[in-house]
Amino acid sequence: MQDSNRFILFAMFILIVVLAVIFLLTPSTDSHPAFKRASIENVLVIDPGHGGEDGGAVTRDGVKESEINLQIALRMAEICDFCGIPYKMTRTSEEINYPEELKSTAKRKRYDQDKRLDLIESVENAVLISIHQNKFTSSSPRGPQAFFSANDGSKELAILVQEKMNTVLYPQNRRIAVQIPDSIYLMNSLDCVAVLAECGFLSNPVEGAALREDGYQSKVALCLVSSYCVFCDSRQRYL
């Protein structure tokens, strides 16, 4: 064998040894610090708006917004259970126990909001989706709308929610995601990503009827949970 061939073989041998050593010494992907940072596990906080003495908007035939909000929230919880998505709910029934000493509805409502606030803030990496239904004096307005808090990430999630609800629930919808008004206490008191979804108008006969149907509620729930999943996935990529 010629000297030059021997040298090439030796060089290849050294190269293989070096590559093997690098391979063995490189930490596996899941123990790499960058991967650990990117594997932050968010928790979806599902907030069925209103409840207890606060029914929210009420339909002409007496159905409360709080009941529809809870039904959609429970469907979201079912989807999360099925898919293994960590979540918490701010309430799971229409009943809310208020302290005896709080007599006025305003004080009781504030107590409930503060309790929800404490719960949400106790959840690490919480992402809030608050569920509501709209109502207007005229019956013509229709279409879901997403609102976002001023916190980082809220607008991105609200845009995803809006797009999904438009596509699935009402493709003619021209509403866009907008920042929540200052008057909404819970949404403006949180530090986490927070979106409030007005899923539709109870005052619109077509949408109001749909919002009470099982199948339609499941579609709404799917829109909200799937938007949350897309949001978490895109955030992990840019951590």
Ligand SMILES: [Zn+2]
């Ligand atoms: Zn509401």
